[in-house]
Amino acid sequence: MLNPLFKRPLACGLGALTLCLGASAQAAYPERPITLVVNFSAGGPLDMTARMLSALASKELHQSVIVENKPGASGTIGGEYAARAKPDGYTLLLTVDTLVTVNPFVYKKNHFDARKALDPIGLCGTFNMALVTRKGLGPTTLKQFVEYAGKHNVSYASAGAASPGHLTTEAFRLAVKSDMKMTHVPYKGNAPAVNSLLGGQVDSGFLSVSNMVPLIHAHKLVGVAVASKTRDPLLPDVPTMAESGLPGLEDFDMPFGFALLAPKGTPKDIITRWNGILNNFLRDPSALAKLKNLDIQPTISTPEQAAQTLAATAKKWEVVIEKAHVTVD
Structure with missing residues (x-):
């Protein structure tokens, strides 16, 4: 029988070991290459932005970040592909914000709703x-x-x-x-x-x-x-x-933007880490110069701010879509 005097030190030691192993596993992310899905074709501003972000992220994470293009159906194909991935931080999505702010209102027959299937990591920037x-x-x-x-x-x-x-x-x-x-x-x-x-x-x-x-x-x-x-x-x-000077246009402002998203349920620490990587990218002088040439105005945000902005933008477009009777078969 184990001496009672040794039970408490042993329990403490096992607890500390468990904590260390947990911290080690957490710190090990990423252990393998990460896929950054782009839901539009290669060669456009979204794709070019993703490749710049992946290069910087690879350096920060000391792991490859591979861009994978999945175009089609106004971004829905790539969005759904990313959403179905395991929420472990190894599959992320860089998308035009319309996937979240427009598509749910115009693709009535499509069961996929990005608002419910993906979590915002951060906003990337807007374009006019x-x-x-x-x-x-x-x-x-x-x-x-x-x-x-x-x-x-x-x-x-x-x-x-x-x-x-x-x-x-x-x-x-x-x-x-x-x-x-x-x-x-x-x-x-x-x-x-x-x-x-x-x-x-x-x-x-x-x-x-x-x-x-x-x-x-x-x-x-x-x-x-x-x-x-x-x-x-x-x-x-x-x-x-x-x-x-035309009436009704005094506050007319209709920018579109890019957002970095993760499958619903991705651990918060991974969301936070990627938010930091994204914001570092948006502060990088070399990246800023290239983004300017693409007419992308950087937007620094937290995940919470990104969620609020996307929700507000969705409400704005929902009104336009309803009044203009915009639909997609």
Whole structure:
């Protein structure tokens, strides 16, 4: 029989050993490569941001962070793929925020709801949309555009139904409360939408500033206005919607953004660790310079702040989607 005098020291020793083993296991993360899912195609701003983040994260974690593209269905395919992964910190998702703020309201037949399946780690940054017109259409200011669209049927291109360009146009139409005649021409992606503008097949479109900068500077397209509170750093000569002086546009601000998410139930310590990595990335001078060229304005946040921002943005878009009757089959 064990002497009672030795029972307490032994119990304490076993408890300390358990704590040490637990701390060791926790500190061991990550023990293997991490997959960073990107739910849109390679080569775009989201993908480029993910690859910059993965490079910095690999250095901080002393482990490989591998970017895996899973495009399709406006980000739903990649989002669902990430959400189904084990919530252990080895599969994360960098996505356009519309996966959380728009898709649940427009994909009525889809059972996947990112708000319930994924936890926010942090916001990455925002990007702006610009209203552009084809050369020769006529209007060069927003006021002129609204007047023109009140007399003529104006077509507008977008990267697809419920895409940022489609939603921004509908928000614009609702805000102006003008009898504009506008016909939506959805394409499968940004490239064909831009090409249709350049070729004169469509009249206008809200498209991402990063894609529009070289075309506006080369006078191939006309920059009419940016859908943000302040002028965009890459298009300082293009006024904001509010600067038009049109009623209803005084506070018009419709940015979109990127967010880093994890499968629901991922341990809080891993969420916190990745939030720190993300925010370090957003403070890195080299990364900031590259993000600026992509027209991404960094957003430092905690997981809680990210959740609040995404929820507020979702409410805003839910109203627009309902009033404009935006749906996707």
